[in-house]
Amino acid sequence: MKFLIVGQTPPPYGGQSINIARMIDTLKKNSINYKFIRMNFSEEMSENGSVSFKKIIKLFQLFININYNIIFNRPDFLYYPPSGSERVPVIRDIVLLFFARLFKVKIIFHFHAGGIASLYPELKGTIRLMFEKAFFFPEYSICLSSLGKSDPIFLKSHNISVIPNGVENIYRDSLQRNLSDKFIVLFIGVCRETKGILDFLEVVKQCNSINPLIIGRIIGKTFSAIEEKAIEEAVKEGYIEYYGVKTGNDKDALMFSSNVLLFPTFFEHENFPTVILEAFSCGIPAISTNWRGVPDQITNDYNGYVHEIHDYEGMKKSILYLFENPTRYEEICLNARNSYLMNYSLEKFENNIVNFFNSLK
Template sequence: MLIKKKRVLVLGQTPPPYGGQALMLQTLLEGEYKNAQLFHVRLDFSRDFDDMGSFKLYKFWSLFKAIFQTIFYRYYKSADILYYGPAGPNKLGMYRDMLLLAPVRLFFKKTILHTHAGGSSRLYADLNVIAKFFYRIAFFKPDVLITLTNFSHGDDVVLVPKAVFVVPNGIKDEYQFYKFVSTPKLDSKINLLYVGAMYEERGITELVYAVDIIRKRGVDVRLQMMGIFISNDFETKIRALIDKLGLDQYIVFLGTKVGEDKWGVFRDSDIFCFPTYVPSETFGLVLAEAMQFEIPVVATRWNGIPLVFEDGKDGLLIDIKNPQDLADKVEHLARNEKERIKMGQNGRKKYLDRYSIDTFRSKMDIVFSQV
C-alpha cells in the first residue's frame, strides 16, 4: 500500500554562511522521507556571519520576497504544512520571524517549529500589547515543536505546542573517509581545536587565557580556531590579548574551512574546546562533528550541552567563564593519553548511535508521519 506523502514547505536559510542551523537545514532537505515530500523557500537574511543579528536594508526586500514565495509555493506545490526554525532570544531575529510568520502561517493547515536556537519565548513577557498579539499569531500553538534535547529554554511551556518531539542533530559520517588519509604527526604538541563563529559569549577570551595557563604549566599545546570573528572590535581585542600573553606562535586562526580542508583539521586534532555561554545554545553541532572524529570534548555546563555527551565518559564539562577550570580539564586530557583516546572512542560510539545523519532523518520522518 502506497503512503500518501505529506507536502511540507521548508522555510529557511541554507549555507552560506556555514552556521549550525543552516547546515542542519541542508541536511534535512537532502534527505528522502517515506512520509513527506519537502519543498524549499530559501531565506537570505544573512549573506555572511557579519550580517547575522544585524540590521541591513536588503533584508526588507528578502522579507517581502520570502512572504510572496511562501504563499505562492503553498498553492503551486499544494504544500499545506509549514516548517520553520525560529531565531533564539535575539530581538531583531524575533521581530523578523514575527513579520515573516504572522502573514503566512494563516495560509497553512499545520505548522512545525524547529528550535535549533532555543529561547525566543523568553522575550515574550517583556513585549508590549501589540507585539504580543503578533507574537502569538506567529508562534503560539504550533502543531509540532521540535527541540534538540530535553532542554527547551521554556519554549514548550510558553508556545503551548500540540506535540513536542526531541530530535538531536545528525551529520554525515566524514570520518569514514578521512581516517584513512591521516598524516604522521611531526611533533609532540597537543592540538586543541575550536570551531564556530567567534565572539565574547563563545568563551573565546577564556580559551586564550586557558592556553596561557596550560603552557605555563609546561604542557606543549597549540590551539587552532576555525571560523570568523563576528566583529572587528572583538577581533582586535583578542589579537591584542594574544600578543600581550606572547601566544602568537601557539594560537592559529584558520578562517572558514569546508570539505576536505575542514575535516583534515578535525582529523589531526587531539582535544575539542567549546567554552560557550551563548543564551540560545542548545546542542552545539560542532560537538557531534568532534565526536565522530574520536576527539574528546571539553565544553561548558550550559543549557543543553550536558545532554549531548556524558561528563567523564565522552568528554569533560567545565563551568562557564572559568579559564582555570578549562585549563585544568584540558591539561588533564593532554597528560593522560590513554584516557583521552578512550573518551574519543566513546564519543564516536555515541555519535554513531545518536547523531548520525540516518538517525536524524529517521526521527524527522517519524515527526512528519505524526503531524
C-alpha cells in the same frame, strides 16, 4: 501530504543552515512532497541579527512568497525554524508567521536556535499579542535534545519530538592523528565573544604557561575587530595557530589532528552545537559549558567535560588532566566516537527525520 519548508541554507555556513540543508536533501532522497523557500537575509554570520534596507526588501519578498504558496498551493504543513532570544529576528518571524497562521495551515517548528521563551516577558502590547498569534499552539515541534524542550513547552506545542542533529563521519583512515609531542586544543566556529573565543584564548594561555606543549588551534572567521586583535596577539605570543575559514577535507584534517575541542559557548542562539558532534565524529573529547543543550551532548568524564560559563580554572584542569593521563584520554576518545556512532550519525538523523515526516497526519 504537502509540506512548505521555509529555512536558511548556506551561505552563511552555520550549524542551523547546514542542518536544514541536510534535512532538505533527506526529504528529496525519500520522495517527500515538499516545496522549499530559502531565507537569505544574511550572506555572512556577522550580518545575523542586524537591520538593513536590503533585508527589509527580502523580508517583503519572502512574506509574499510564503503566503502566495499557502493560498495557491495549499500545503498541509508549514515548516519553520524560529529564531532565538534576539528581538529583531523574532519580529521578523512574527511578520512572516502572523498572516500565515490566519490560514490555519498546520505548523511544524524546528528549534535549531534556543531562548525564544526568554524574550516573551520583554514584549508589550500589540507586539506581545502578535507574538502569541504567530508562535503559540503549533501542532508539532522538533527540538534537538531533552533540554531543548523548554521553548516548545512554553509555546504550548501540541506534540514535541526530540531529533538530534547528525553529522557526516569525519573519521577515516586517510586522515592522520597528531603524532607530535604537542597537545592541540581546538576551537572551530565563528570567532565571536559569546561563542567563547576570548575564554578559549585565556584558558589555552593559562595551560600553555604551565606546559608549552599545549597550544590552541582556531578555525573560523572573526566576528569583529575585537576578536581579530585578540587572536593576532595570541598568535604572536606563540600559543595559538589560526587558520581562518576551512571547509571540506582541509577542515576535516585539522579537526582530526587536534586532541580536544574547547568550545566555551554562551551564544544567545546556541541550542545544540554541531561542532561538538563533529568532534565526537573525529573521536576527540569535547569541553564546553553548561549552556542550553550542551549537557545533553557531553557526559562528564565519559566523552568530555561540562563547566560553568567563564570557568577558566575548571576548563584548564580538564585540559591538563587529559594531557597528563594518556590512558584515560584514549578511553574518553573512544567514548566520544561511540557517542557519535550511537546518537549522532547522519544515517540516524536521516531515519529519524523521514519517520517524523511520514508520521504526520
